[in-house]
Amino acid sequence: MSANNNNNTPVRFPKKSVPKGPNGDILLAAERAKATFNVKDLTRIMYSDEYLRKMETILKILENEPAFDKSDRYHQGRSENFFSGLWKDKRILELIEEHNWDEEDLKIANFLYDMVTPFGLHYDMFIPTLENQASDEQKKLFLEPALKHHIVGCYAQTELGHGSNLRGLETTATYINESNEFEINSPNMTAAKWWIGGLGVAANYAIVIARLITNGKDHGPHPFCVQIRRLEDHKPMRGVIIGDIGPKFGFNSVDNGFIMFDHYCVPHDAFLAKYSQVMTPSGEYIKPPNAKLAYGTMAKVRAHIVLDVCTVIARAATVAVRYSAVRKQFVDASNPRKWENEVMETPILDYTMQQYRLLPAIASAYACYFTGQDMIRLFDINNLEMAKGNFLADVHASSSGLKSITTTMAVSIIEDMRRACGGHGYSMFSGLGMLYQDYLPSTTWEGDNYILTQQTARYLLKTYRNVVSGNAAPSEYNPTVSYLLQYLQNPNAKCPGETPFDFLNQEMIISAFGFRAAYGIAKAAESIDKQGRSWNSMLVEINRISRAHCQYVLVRTFFVSLQNDPRFTKPENVALLQVLRHLACLFALYTIEQELGEFFTSGYLNSDQAAMLKDQVIALLEQIRPNAVALVDAFAFPDYYLHSALGRYDGKVYESYTRMSEGEPLNQRQVVEGYEQFIKPLVHAGLGSEAKSQVSKL
Amino acid sequence: MSANNNNNTPVRFPKKSVPKGPNGDILLAAERAKATFNVKDLTRIMYSDEYLRKMETILKILENEPAFDKSDRYHQGRSENFFSGLWKDKRILELIEEHNWDEEDLKIANFLYDMVTPFGLHYDMFIPTLENQASDEQKKLFLEPALKHHIVGCYAQTELGHGSNLRGLETTATYINESNEFEINSPNMTAAKWWIGGLGVAANYAIVIARLITNGKDHGPHPFCVQIRRLEDHKPMRGVIIGDIGPKFGFNSVDNGFIMFDHYCVPHDAFLAKYSQVMTPSGEYIKPPNAKLAYGTMAKVRAHIVLDVCTVIARAATVAVRYSAVRKQFVDASNPRKWENEVMETPILDYTMQQYRLLPAIASAYACYFTGQDMIRLFDINNLEMAKGNFLADVHASSSGLKSITTTMAVSIIEDMRRACGGHGYSMFSGLGMLYQDYLPSTTWEGDNYILTQQTARYLLKTYRNVVSGNAAPSEYNPTVSYLLQYLQNPNAKCPGETPFDFLNQEMIISAFGFRAAYGIAKAAESIDKQGRSWNSMLVEINRISRAHCQYVLVRTFFVSLQNDPRFTKPENVALLQVLRHLACLFALYTIEQELGEFFTSGYLNSDQAAMLKDQVIALLEQIRPNAVALVDAFAFPDYYLHSALGRYDGKVYESYTRMSEGEPLNQRQVVEGYEQFIKPLVHAGLGSEAKSQVSKL
Incomplete structure (x- = not known):
């Protein structure tokens, strides 16, 4: 180690220093070996080969472009940050020319660069x-x-x-x-x-x-x-x-x-x-x-918001899951692991509590993936139908509530993932802080998340009244009518689950979500229509029914997509399908657990069933655990995109973290500005006193 | 309005421009006139006259100290921020000398300055x-x-x-x-x-x-x-x-x-x-x-953390409540208000949903105030008892879980309050962004909030086993034993509530929290002791029982303090006591609503009761609503401390917000650096083309 450096010598870590083993690369390799499905297959299904090839090409270009260099990103103040954005805005126009980029290329480049810029709203x-x-x-x-x-x-x-x-x-x-x-x-x-x-x-x-x-x-x-x-x-x-x-x-x-x-x-x-x-x-x-013409576009924007939510959640989960496989803390006495003949501390991903924090986040990312995809499919159908004079009101109404619930969920999951990284989650080098800061406005813009739920709720109440008066028929594109009808046929129905195993039954799960949503809608309609309560006094309930409906949509779409999508039902994808079905179950049961009060209030679930359901959640965590790293790897986010010391693909967390901290402007000299003015006068006042001789012994 | 300014002219708002009426000062005055209790009385009870006098004196000094000026705080980058902290560290030593400050004065000065500094850990x-x-x-x-x-x-x-x-x-x-x-x-x-x-x-x-x-x-x-x-x-x-x-x-x-x-x-x-x-x-x-000697100090640190949580929540609520009284949005058709003979938009504080977001936050601040105060009282008793060889294990064990639950709550409420400010909550000038950023690590340090709950749960399980084996007697300082005994006497007890009104009964509410906590502890003990489940596999439940116990402590302490504290039970404070009792009820019922699943699972509450409870929450919102602004005013946070455009005492939100934005470094000239390099080449390329002539018509 060098010492008493020249004042202008920047602070550097000793080159030979390495983390205590086993290091992250070894731990991540072990995780990847545990996967029960082929990660690349899932990646290809989600993105297509062509997209992945494009991303690879563009990534190589950007990594060598000074205007796209991210090494100062977490150190920049407001003005520097802004000017680097302007630089990127100008340079990307040249890159489009140089490489003959099409619109998708441009999108990929912007995605990888991952910072909003002054010209953003121009486009x-x-x-x-x-x-x-x-x-x-x-x-x-x-x-x-x-x-x-x-x-x-x-x-x-x-x-x-x-x-x-x-x-x-x-x-x-x-x-x-x-x-x-x-x-x-x-x-x-x-x-x-x-x-x-x-x-x-x-x-x-x-x-x-x-x-x-x-x-x-x-x-x-x-x-x-x-x-x-x-x-x-x-x-x-x-x-x-x-x-x-x-x-x-x-x-x-x-x-x-x-x-x-x-x-x-x-x-x-x-x-x-x-x-x-x-x-x-x-x-x-x-x-x-005709004022309604704008609706189709707005709803499609929302489908893309839901897909963005998938990316945001998957990204945060990628960082937290990989780091949790690398970070060791305490020895789990009931299951001690060894490394080079010594008991090693347990990777925190092995703790049930950590799984309970991380794995539902992964499941949420996939839930949003399938829902976002399905929304796009439905809007395309809607556009065809609109030409025939039909308007898929259900899709449009759900899209408001889905924007609300998924963006709120995304923000909360980013922060959950940040906290799941422990103290280092608070470093900007985790990559999660800036993601949180930049994503946060999504809960307010494109429709405030509270206001938006009123739109969905208005539609749900109207549909309910139509169903009650016999003016609505179920259709492929209107599951709302179906679950409302089902509820009205038997408003005292009870969940038939008798064992924890029953709670893996998708029909039963979907029915539970439908019943709970319908119950809330029926009660709200009664309060407004029969008890004459004002809309304002009902706003809390109104928010709840939109939420309940959208959770129904998310859960149902997840299951139904897995059942119908030929990409997943191919025989060679049976292992993959199995993992995704586990995720769908986890997403659904975890959601019920979070909303247990409402499922109880509807009278559908009882407390014995709640206990079975909780046991099933823990069992699912155990089943999904071996695929945790593989499931985030499948999103294939390049390290350049993540820009996170904790979430790197190679698991070299500490090497990357210390290297990034060397870039801190305060570390570019041994004694910083400000010392002369603020510290030296205090300390030098003591150099003459008797304290000095003792102190300087050290 | 000036125009075509010299390039070095800073951007300034037109002086004569004022917000659309009624302005914030008028709206806040109207709110204050509605209060049913004397705000100053409550402030004096919480702080003491002497403390308030000291604060006033110190505030005047700091407001005139350049080293304590906050006007650049939200504009500073990392290094500037750091140096202003060093400057403050040095200057405050001089102020201590100049004004002969004692330790409390110093604490007040640091509180008002409200930014951690490099010397902080030295002290x-x-x-x-x-x-x-x-x-x-x-x-x-x-x-x-x-x-x-x-x-x-x-x-x-x-x-x-x-x-x-x-x-x-x-x-x-x-x-x-x-x-x-x-x-x-x-x-x-x-x-x-x-x-x-x-x-x-x-x-x-x-x-x-x-x-x-x-x-x-x-x-x-x-x-x-x-x-x-x-x-x-x-x-x-x-x-x-x-x-x-x-x-x-x-x-x-x-x-x-x-x-x-x-x-x-x-x-x-x-x-x-x-x-x-x-x-x-x-x-x-x-x-x-003796290694146990350190425990007393640690627990006292936690009591202060709970009091800090009170301050943090109260501060965030102050901003959001005041701004919600000033911010108008939409016309509430069921209750339109008028201003100068025109229908005015409704202040958002009048919307039930907004009340549902804000008022439980106020109630939480007061809950933490009373619990923090009580913890300090108990630790003082503990110190006396320890001299006699007794150790108040209950107090110590609860303190871990209370640190965990209250800091988690604080972070989540800051963000709720920020979001309740709509778009402007995202501006740093709201004062909530930096509060969130700086407060966030509290969930991780002084004991990670998940790990800490294991300490509390271990104690709860041990106490349960002692109670079951007849080795624990209830005492004044051990309410845990009492609620466990009560549960064991009748594990099938049902909540006796029959009308919404019953849910204002404090004994009934406290029993409900006790029953639900005891049920969780008993079930967890059974899983571990009888079914042999490992600690690791139980971590999710373990977190829940700590949470349930601490919510019991918060609710019970709130009610019991109001009942026993002579400062509140004086006859002249009857109106004040009434308001605080409403807050205690709101805190308790709102908490039950959030945790409804657990109350149901314990079998104590049924769905009819849940509906009554929800109605009672809405009724409480209505009762507390007129005192909303008074209840945050009582915390008496000076504007200098809040440093928030939205939360100012005088309600001049827009005037303050626009003035603060004038300080943005990018606004110090009409055309910024970067224009020449990144924008001009693009735009000037078009000046020669045919587009020019049309465009320049404008």
Whole structure:
């Protein structure tokens, strides 16, 4: 070990130092040897060979691109973080050219880079809004330069005082007949557009959602495409104030911004006129033909949210599971393991409590995978049906509640996984801290998770009333009607389970979820319709019925997919199917356990059955345990993507962790700035005293 | 509004702009007018007049101290954050002198400043360890200079590979008889001391916990006081490597560090010798007389943790409740409110769902207040009893589980409160993000929250066996024995509640919690003792019984304190007592609702009763609602402490929020760095094309 280094010598770990054995690579190899199914088969089924090949190619490119280097990511402050995002935004345009990337390649690159950037909303909201809402002429005007990045846009809807309630927006756009312009104005401080990604610094255009006023009449919120900065020098246009809203809990690589308009005039062209129109110069307003057209897109967005949840949970579980196989703590006296003839501490993955924390998370990831896939399938069917005039209301209504329940679940699981990593989970190098910070807003945006459940619940109550009055028939695309009918046929039904083994029966499990959901819906309908309780006083129950319904959907879809999907039912996949069925059972039974109160309240389950169910959960943990590492490996997240010392594929946790800590800016010299000013005066005051001679003995 | 500003003009909101009315000050005044009790009375009872006077005085001093200024706190990166902590550490020593502060003054100043600093562990662990474990001679050698800050210390126990399992520590301290020295060594990378607060940069001394080896025999972990940096120039001593472990999820103002020892020799003096000794030069080891002595202190630390939880929850609730009174969203059609003759949107505090999220949090804060207070009372009694040879095992055992359950609850409530603030909760200016980040490690340190519950459960199982075998008698200080006896007398007892009103009966509520805890303990004892299940396979149940017992303690203590504490039972406090009793009921019933499955499983509660209980929860929300703001005001947190735009006492949320965002570094100029390099080339490429002429029309 070196010592008394030159002050500018960075802090380095001794090269020869290695962790106490057995090291992580050995432990992970042993885990992988235990798997009962072929990991690669599962990976291929989930992603397709082509996708995996693409990912490999792109990964190699990014790992050698300085603009995509992640080694400073956890050390960067707000501004550095933001500029590295801008650099990536520019460089990726060049990479698209250089490598002739298609849209999927680009998606993969963004996925691997794994950090939101200032141009993100330009692609995700500005361009799609123009594609959907601009007239052909406006597409030439705005969309074409946007696609070439000659203009950079954002999407300004939310205001300082208004989020969920679109109708409460304060910003106005008043048509001035004389000049054929719109005057955009922020009448109050609370009218400031706020939280707008890309607006704070990067964008020179914005889609602004403002209340359209023509001839003194308010037509409610409409989208306008508005220039906000000068193209020559990027300075704000006269009449607007633009800034960044400041630091956030996460997402700090994006310039979420604000803008206020002071009677800012824009040409008639700014009003996006594909669906509604404002006539020139009369100001006559022409309504859009059909407001429901937007629904299909929104629901598909939600299917992708559920698939994202799968990725997020799987990622957090990958880190926690691999690290739990490597991290040893205490000796399990009932089952001591040996290493090089000495008793070794037990890898924490062997503790039942740790399994109880980790394995349901893995099961949740797969539950979201199957549900997300199924939602996409149903929306594609929906689009075909809509052409025939049918609308799959069930799918659409479930999608709100599913967005709510799965994103809430994802956030909570990331944190569970972080905590399951013990103290080191708190280091940014775990990779879980930033994931949590950046994913967290998903519970609030794209519909606040509490508000959204009201949409699902409204549909469920309406369907219930229809079923009661005989106006609803069950169909392949409407399981809700089926479980409601089943409940109404026998509202006093009891769960038939008599042994722990019975609780592996998928029909029985699905029926339990259906009964519990139906019971809640029936009770809520009764409170509202018969007891006259107000919607507001029922909000707690309303949230519960959406939750119960969506858990039904998740559980049913998991089982039914395994039963129907030809990719899993092939004879050569029998071992794989077995593992996935165990996961489906674990997901379902663990969920019942978490919600036991409701299953009891419905009268369906009794306490003997609850005890059997709990025993079955513990039995399932034991059965799934040997496949724990294989089941997270199957998601095939590259180390570059995970960027986690604890979750590396090779298990070299401590080597990676110490290497990452060498990068800490405070470690670039032996004595840091601040010593002279704040520490030296205190310590040197003591050097003259008698304490010195004794102290310096050491 | 100004426009086309000079590039160096910072972004500023227009001065005349105000939020849409009614503004927060008006709404909060209306809330305060609704309170049914005198807020100041409650504040005085909780803190004492003297404490409040001190706080006021110190607050005025700190608000004018540049070293205590918080305006950059949410903008600082890791290093700036760290240096501002060092500045505070130095300045506070001067303030102590200038204002002749006593220990309580200092505590108040640290509380108000509200950020951990590099010297924190010097005070919290280094000095106390020397006080408790150093011999008189060693106190002169180490403690005296430490008190004068001539040396700055830290406490190095945790290692890279070992947290909870103290016995697994790898660092050794081998006695060298020849030189009368100890050779401290880190045999592996995983032996590196890790996470040590103050070590990375600031400390020049460390208490190092190492396995003492004398004459070839390993005596297990013992504390050594070791110099690690030179006092002259702060460079690391020869034979040690010191560094900062890198960025963390929070706590970034502290230099959590690592240290590795390469056969580093320290004098015999370094071994802290108050209890155990190593004889010179024989190396004979003399054991400490009684290992249990440390228990009293540890348990008292936990009482303070529970009181901290009260503060943390109350703080988060203060922000969320005040902001929910100010934030308006949607019009509640069933109960529309008016302002200046127009229908106004409804303050979200009026929505039942929001009350269901906020009011149980307030109740939890008060539950922790009463339990923390009671723990301190019991530990004081315990200390008297220990002198007589008695040890209040119940208090000590509960303290582990209470630490676990309350800190877990605190973290979860901070996040609930953050989410209850909607989108703006995600801004650092909410004040909740940093609170969450910094408080989070409490679930892991001072005993991992899962591991700790095993201690409590072990005691509960032992007590159960004693009760069954007739070897335990109930006592004032052992409610566990009482509820176990009650259960054993009638293990088939049923809850007698027949109306929602019955669920306000405190005896009935306490019995329900006792029964449910006893049932779980009895079942677990049966599984282990009769069915021979291993401890490992029972860990999930073990966690549950600790949780059930601690919820019993929290609920019982809340009710019993209100009944017995003369401060609350005075006739003039009848209105106050009424409100607190409602809170106690809400806390209890809400907890039952969350744990309904267990109450059902025990067979004590049936589903009709569950429905009554739920109705009673909603009724309690309505009763407590008018006092919501008053109940958080009572905690009397100054705005300087909260440092939250959303939680200000005056309700001027939007004014404060926009002002804070003006401080964002990106807002100090109109066009930021990075524009020239990353944005301009893209946009200017379009200025020559035909797009330009159309675009520039705008």
